[in-house]
Amino acid sequence: MSNDALVTIGDNQGAGTLFVSPITAWELAIAARKPAHKAPPDLGANTPARWFSAAIEATAAKIIPIKQRIATETAAVVTVTGHKDPGDCYLIATARVRKIPIMTRDHVMRGLAVPQYLQIVDC
Structure with a gap:
């Protein structure tokens, strides 16, 4: 992780x-199913659900519920950006509705970061 990311977390x-979106748990579970040659996340002996719960507890992060406003903003993200990854669109919508940055390495989301639309902390 970058120094900026660590400072931001602290x-x-x-x-x-x-804050963390529950979509992150979904993305973690999907990534954990990747074959070894595609570099799945190292969760140790944990299931994705157990790893995610432990991470939330260890960091004292709060899970942001997905409510109607975030769900409808997700559809707007697709229209405005053309981005069609549902997980990314939910994360972007959550950040926009809550007016908080996203911490990511994702090059597509980083490319969408512009003032007044999306703020990114590169990790």
């Missing part, structure tokens, strides 16, 4: 403003 942990 600052937000201290302030009680570290």
Whole structure:
């Protein structure tokens, strides 16, 4: 992780403003199914659900519920950006509705980062 990412996590942990989307759990579960040659995440002996729960507890992050406003903004993200990855679109919509940055390595999401639309913290 980058220094900016670590500082951002630490600052937000201290302030009680570290947030995670439940879509991240879904994306983790999908990634964990990748074959070994595609570099799945290393979860140790944990299931994706157990790893995600432990990470939430360890970081004191708060899970942002997906409500109607985020769901409808997700459809708008597809229209505005042309991006069709449902997980990414939900993450972008959540960040836009809550007015918080996304921490990501994803090159497509990083390419969508423009003032007044999406803020990214590169990790």
